[in-house]
Amino acid sequence: MTRTRRWSAVAASTALAATALVTTSASTSSAAPVRYESENATISQGVVESNHAGFTGTGFVNFDNVTTSSLEYTVTVPSAGPYSLKFRYANGTTTNRPLDVAVNGTLVANDLGFPGTGAWTTYQTITATANLVAGTNKIRTTSVVAEGGPNADSLTVDTVTAAATPVAINGQLRVCGLKLCNQYGKPIQLRGMSTHGIQWFSQCVKTASLDALAGDWNADVLRISMYIQEGGYETDPRRFTDLVHGYIEEATRRGMYALVDWHQLTPGDPNANLARAKTFFTEIADRHKDKNNIIYDIANEPNNVSWAGIKSYAEQMIPVIRAKDPDGVVFVGTHGWASLGISDGRTEADIVNNPINATNFMYTFHFYAASHKTEYFNALSRAADKLPLFVTEFGTQTASGDGGNDFTNAQKYLDFLAAKKIGWTNWNFSDDFRSGAVFKEGTCAGNTFAGTSVLKPAGVWIRDRIRTADDFPTS
Template sequence: MKLKAKFLMIALLLIFGVSKAQFVKRHGQLSVQGTQLVDKNNTPIVLRGMCLGWHSMWPRFYNEKAVNWLKKDFNCNIIRAAMGIELGEKSYIKDAQFSKDKIETVVKAAIKSDIYVIIDWHSHNVNLNEAKVFFAEMSKKYAKYPNIIYEVFNEPDNESWMEVKTYAEEIIKVIRENDPNNVILVGCPHWDQDIDLPAADPIKGYNNIMYTMHFYAATHGKELRDRTDAAIKSGLPVFVSESAGMEASGDGPLNLQAWQEYIDWMEARKLSWITYSVSDKDETCSILQKSAKSEGNWKEKDLKESGIKAREFLRKYNTQE
């Protein structure tokens, strides 16, 4: 009997391992029904993962082994590749080819690892012409892969919703000429806080569009959750493409209680969420110590408190899928 029980346990572990290993194969093409992200079977799906730090500042983590480690050790079912547009000597504006190479390395790694990936135009400003060229190229290359999600504007800061909307409509048009199906994420003013503005005046004429809300739990409280709830109630599909447990500056102490309140709130609403960020900057939101290897295989000592907690959340909630 003990031998049978042992074999049964091994079989269950293998089944669970295969299930995790074939996440995109199992869930396939994503779409938006009402306010909910759903999979190929029209079943609600929650994506949970990590955002890489700006490629132009922390390019060393933009490699296949790091992506695979985030899937394997953190249980990520999605990775966000944050392409820095203006910041740094290797930003997209200053070195487009380097930038594309880094982003595509992560995209290809995510496809190989069978998880979803966000191609994130990581900017606070409108760069319409550059974005049109970039997203035209990416959508031509990757339209056939259900792994892909496009994020066309990370965090507008001082732009009005009309400016953001006009920009987003131009980029969506470019993407949809090549890729009719994959989900597109659109930011909103004030660092993705003013989610009420697109709720009052959403983009029309396109399917599979979602709108991003970002929170940092030690700064943003119930007011932002209530505003987001009202937006969802009005019919706006919301995706939390960047979040963490410290202050909005990315620094300061973690507020674990406030972070858990946000996690509980997102889980109750089946909102997808990404934690920021896989980098080794001397700040709280950068989850890695300087000792962390570029290719993953990070030990406990290589993780800051924010990294240990982010991994704990991902291991807990992504095992429920």
Template sequence: MKRMFVTLCMLVVFNLYVSHSIFAQKDIVSRYGHLSVSGSYMMGQYKDTVQLRGMSLFWSQWMPQYYNAETMAWLQNDWKCTVIRAAMGVDEDGGYAHNPSIEQEKICAVVDAAIELGMYVIIDYHSHHAHKNPDMAKKFFAAMAKKYGKYPNVLYEIYNEPLQDASWTNHIKPYAEEVIAAIREHDPDNIIIVGTRQWSQMVTEAAADPIKGTNIMYTLHFYAVSHGQYLRDEAEKAMSMGIALFVTEFGDCDYSGNGEIGYAQTEEWFAFMDKYKLSWCNWSVSDKNETASIIKPKAGISNWDDYMITPSGKYIREELIKKYNADLQKKKK
């Protein structure tokens, strides 16, 4: 009896989170609807410029506990996330290449929750070597597009971080064209985000030789302590050449995910992203013992009190809430 009572209480609490989230924020997808790309901007269905802000989940095979509706509802309601990135590990031990059905089910759980909650969600093919096996990526994304292509919530990130030895012209772009074609067979218009060379930083290479098609964006990643003005200059130049960028992953520390938090450096990036209406996802929803994690070990999958949240988590949560409230005020005017 006691176990049944506890389970019932947990279900009631979760449903309250969901219902409150839908009441307060269901309107992210209903507010903006189907997203599209116009020049260097993401646009909503009703012709307003859209800037999404949220969190990236950690590699799915190593932090599976957060790939669930309860965590999604908490991130929406308490952290005011408007987008979640589901980072499906591919090549590394235990990833999609080794356990395709298990990893795909995790992504589906997150996407289903996002649709129910009225959030946007990025289906991220979290690989450093995706171009070496395009058939595997095509199979995965075709299945995702066939299942979810009718929903405005979904964006596809088809290559997380190509390495520096990959060629845009010879490797990344041909791979992307194949995968995009597989998606477009089932989903003609949801946004597709393409990784760029050198851990998704060499965005001017993509701008100089862009992929033909509509509603295509390009990935820009940074870690604020390691990547400064030179990378913002690269991004600014790429946008001036006509492509749209989405910061699908960034950290407020160095590129290793560790070291000190660079508050001043991250503030420079926040100002830059706000200036150009760049959407972003912070890395990451994880309790790993590293600077970039937003929660401490054994914090659980939701209901995070302050003492459970890392310094990075507190900093990012504050930014998410502040900007979410600012956007609401603008909407009321």
């Protein structure tokens, strides 16, 4: 059974400080957008051209192939507040051509990515959100690589209307006792979805799908699943870090929590990737430390490693994040593929008797309803009275993420999690052929994601349970 959406409109902040949230789609608007053609901007080290079709206005600006080539738009807005800055561009190369974006002399987007569009006649948009002052504003984009910037067609400026989203209501989260609590100190239960591995299914994480997740599913949290091996982070750290940055901004724009998943799986010992993890989380925490919707999941499914080994890893990693983001909540995977040790022949007693020496963190548990029956459920039940827990991954199928759905056992788990206010994210938000992927195969090639017609049976089931989420107490 679904219910009326809990979100309601609230007034947008009118803070004057320039800040930005980089996204790949336009923001929700309350007034007509205004387009500024790049050929009318102030150009430094660039030229107006019209030799590639598809532009608006009379042409586009071709940046010189040097760093510091720039465009400066003069933009007028009626009132101070947050505005979306949508840059329309073409990049016929296969190389990202990032730009710095400054508003009235203040940097609001550092190295904003403008990836290849496939051809110089193919145009796409990249959007940043920044606070503007009433009246005249100077918005400057500056190339930061020797190849210069992309071909710049236009800048569209639009107002942004804030809403009482999960993040707007709950604010900065913290662990209080065994619960995840909101800014009012009240225990809450977050419910949402995990992406599949972004090296394989990034096409499923885009404007239309995330709009559906936030607006149709009423999700509170997006788990961003970045594999380390298996063709993931280790193959191109810069690319994958930038992907995660972008997904964080997309979740932020929609008022969802962003759960950054360091998806180490093989090797199972997280210490094997310790140096990589320090590099990655230092940048993520530094870039997003001023946001209040970031959760750091530092070890997905440790396996074939002792609890002592995981504890050692966590006690090295948590201070790395705390150095940049002192109040960010951290999640740590438990042994036995995040089974509280059960899949490794151990139990939660290993953790209870030797807890991580840190604060404001939670342990994670994973289950697959068709595989993980009484022994796993009982371990979760015992641990929930002793450890702060969050279920960062589960499915209604077997542990392979495939096979028949056991909705009865899955509901038993979810009823328990609701009673204990233990949050969860479901695996997975993709159109993979397996039954655990919520979308029918081929869905991600299109732009229709809302409703149930595009969903597999597991998708219909989990969407309904996300839509009946926590009411988030504030008093």
